[in-house]
Amino acid sequence: xxxxxxxxxxxxxxxxxxxxxxxxxxxxxxxxxxxxxxxxxxxxxxxxxxxxxxxxxxxxxxxxxxxxxxxxxxxxxxxxxxxxxxxxxxxxxxxxxxxxxxxxxxxxxxxxxxxxxxxxxxxxxxxxxxxxxxxxxxxxxxxxxxxxxxxxxxxxxxxxxxxxxxxxxxxxxxxxxxxxxxxxxxxxxxxxxxxxxxxxxxxxxxxxxxxxxxxxxxxxxxxxxxxxxxxxxxxxxxxxxxxxxxxxxxxxxxxxxxxxxxxxxxxxxxxxxxxxxxxxxxxxxxxxxxxxxxxxxxxxxxxxxxxxxxxxxxxxxxxxxxxxxxxxxxxx
Amino acid sequence: xxxxxxxxxxxxxxxxxxxxxxxxxxxxxxxxxxxxxxxxxxxxxxxxxxxxxxxxxxxxxxxxxxxxxxxxxxxxxxxxxxxxxxxxxxxxxxxxxxxxxxxxxxxxxxxxxxxxxxxxxxxxxxxxxxxxxxxxxxxxxxxxxxxxxxxxxxxxxxxxxxxxxxxxxxxxxxxxxxxxxxxxxxxxxxxxxxxxxxxxxxxxxxxxxxxxxxxxxxxxxxxxxxxxxxxxxxxxxxxxxxxxxxxxxxxxxxxxxxxxxxxxxxxxxxxxxxxxxxxxxxxxxxxxxxxxxxxxxxxxxxxxxxxxxxxxxxxxxxxxxxxxxxxxxxxx
Numbered sequence: 001x002x003x004x005x006x007x008x009x010x011x012x013x014x015x016x017x018x019x020x021x022x023x024x025x026x027x028x029x030x031x032x033x034x035x036x037x038x039x040x041x042x043x044x045x046x047x048x049x050x051x052x053x054x055x056x057x058x059x060x061x062x063x064x065x066x067x068x069x070x071x072x073x074x075x076x077x078x079x080x081x082x083x084x085x086x087x088x089x090x091x092x093x094x095x096x097x098x099x100x101x102x103x104x105x106x107x108x109x110x111x112x113x114x115x116x117x118x119x120x121x122x123x124x125x126x127x128x129x130x131x132x133x134x135x136x137x138x139x140x141x142x143x144x145x146x147x148x149x150x151x152x153x154x155x156x157x158x159x160x161x162x163x164x165x166x167x168x169x170x171x172x173x174x175x176x177x178x179x180x181x182x183x184x185x186x187x188x189x190x191x192x193x194x195x196x197x198x199x200x201x202x203x204x205x206x207x208x209x210x211x212x213x214x215x216x217x218x219x220x221x222x223x224x225x226x227x228x229x230x231x232x233x234x235x236x237x238x239x240x241x242x243x244x245x246x247x248x249x250x251x252x253x254x255x256x257x258x259x260x261x262x263x264x265x266x267x268x269x270x271x272x273x274x275x276x277x278x279x280x281x282x283x284x285x286x287x288x289x290x291x292x293x294x295x296x297x298x299x300x301x302x303x304x305x306x307x308x309x310x311x312x313x314x315x316x317x318x319x320x321x322x323x324x325x326x327x328x329x330x331x332x
Numbered sequence: 333x334x335x336x337x338x339x340x341x342x343x344x345x346x347x348x349x350x351x352x353x354x355x356x357x358x359x360x361x362x363x364x365x366x367x368x369x370x371x372x373x374x375x376x377x378x379x380x381x382x383x384x385x386x387x388x389x390x391x392x393x394x395x396x397x398x399x400x401x402x403x404x405x406x407x408x409x410x411x412x413x414x415x416x417x418x419x420x421x422x423x424x425x426x427x428x429x430x431x432x433x434x435x436x437x438x439x440x441x442x443x444x445x446x447x448x449x450x451x452x453x454x455x456x457x458x459x460x461x462x463x464x465x466x467x468x469x470x471x472x473x474x475x476x477x478x479x480x481x482x483x484x485x486x487x488x489x490x491x492x493x494x495x496x497x498x499x500x501x502x503x504x505x506x507x508x509x510x511x512x513x514x515x516x517x518x519x520x521x522x523x524x525x526x527x528x529x530x531x532x533x534x535x536x537x538x539x540x541x542x543x544x545x546x547x548x549x550x551x552x553x554x555x556x557x558x559x560x561x562x563x564x565x566x567x568x569x570x571x572x573x574x575x576x577x578x579x580x581x582x583x584x585x586x587x588x589x590x591x592x593x594x595x596x597x598x599x600x601x602x603x604x605x606x607x608x609x610x611x612x613x614x615x616x617x618x619x620x621x622x623x624x625x626x627x628x629x630x631x632x633x634x635x636x637x638x639x640x641x642x643x644x645x646x647x648x649x650x651x652x653x654x655x656x657x658x659x660x661x662x663x664x
Contacts, residue, residue, distance in 0.1 A: 193615045194574055200609075204629060205630065228632075229634075233486065233574070235526055244484040244565065
């Protein structure tokens, strides 16, 4: 069994990671088509021993294709994912366009793989911050249901795309040289600064990224009753997100139980050396498939013993986007 | 009235800020003596139109001195603050050496100025992250007692001193040039990375910085019953700390009430433009006297209406250390 595959948004940061992961995991490709906007059409991209030419995406692009890995922005997905699905493809879509549709499964393979079978041509890949939180929280939730989550994120520039990563480097150079620098991709200077996530702020004061972490987690866990609040913050890191996660469980839980559960959990690597103050760091999470979890401790502000604090890092482009999508495709 | 003043630790990052602030605020100096370890003795430091020579601190250094502003590390303070106090000085100490002593007032002037009068020669300046949290939380707590705080920090390199700031710049240059870089001051690479605070981790899993935020806040607020948990994280920022603060109050509270209280609170500046996603940022807090507060919203994970989320930034060297100490001296 092998699949006629297309990558939509092949020239972006996640597109490049799709290509890397398909090779690394020896994904069974019958053919591979690279699709992008007209701006990138004609670009040549090496893939193994071959060189593939990026084609402009059109309504005809999906004829004869079986699987589409899509990460080309919400508007493009909104238009082309239904066309691809109608042409018989299964689309694994990395944008937020369809995530909250009741008809569309929203899947983290370590959490809710069984939801995939309900797809009607489109499967949504969750937001990167959501995936990175869900992989380590789910195995704990299964043992002792989570009642409330307070999460603060430390998000890399990659979440805003390859251009934002380049701008972070440019801005850092300017800062070090004492030069003025006006950002164009991000709304605020990224280098040597942090700022609340630059997505639109809703009437309740939460920005879109924060709202995604709340609503997507409730959908993926099939647990609309979990109370979640998030503060999403951009930090000057290239490509791995970190999160400080405060959990309130239904019943008391010990540090030891958390370690035992997470040691056996898929997609998780415990990094928790108190002696050396060595905990998850984005530089260590870069290019890793696993979510690093550490600084695990009983929350002293929950005297009933139901609270746990932990700190996690995960590669935003990899597990936060491309890897999760390819894992979904593998489950198909 | 003017005071014979000495700065202990005059050559560090906070020492330099002491000199700047004494001039900016036209602090009534009868004389000014700069003290440091033998390593820095003999250094010349400009101060207004004069040039002052750094002297090596000895047991005799404090004779004839009335006020000591100290920021020379815990061990130096432990040794010399009692000597200075015995010589008749009032010592405002910026280290953690005396903060939790029952005999030593721990003071944020906007919060508990009245505690100063109980001093026995030493007044402690709180930890920078504690000060930056306490200034905006106290006025809210006075109106509606805070029951629980969940805080995650985004701490600048300056908290680890001037050498750490230089190392962050060096490390960033190396990263951008693709060169290997081994940090010497900090335990982990600071540039384009984040890591859990590098203070010792206690048996409960909290590091010292986190424990300080908990215990110092309870002491300053005279409220040992407040439940507090903290995750302290170093980010690649030069000199201003940020914090995501999740609050649980005793009674329901609205966003509007929080804004009204904070608008009138001393030492606070509201920066909360949802339209432009413009919230507190460390680059804006740099060199500011106030703590910037924004991204204020009702916490949707507290359905009883008692929860508030907010994001703050404050200059670690200034309000987090030197300014707070000079404000204490002004109250004397």
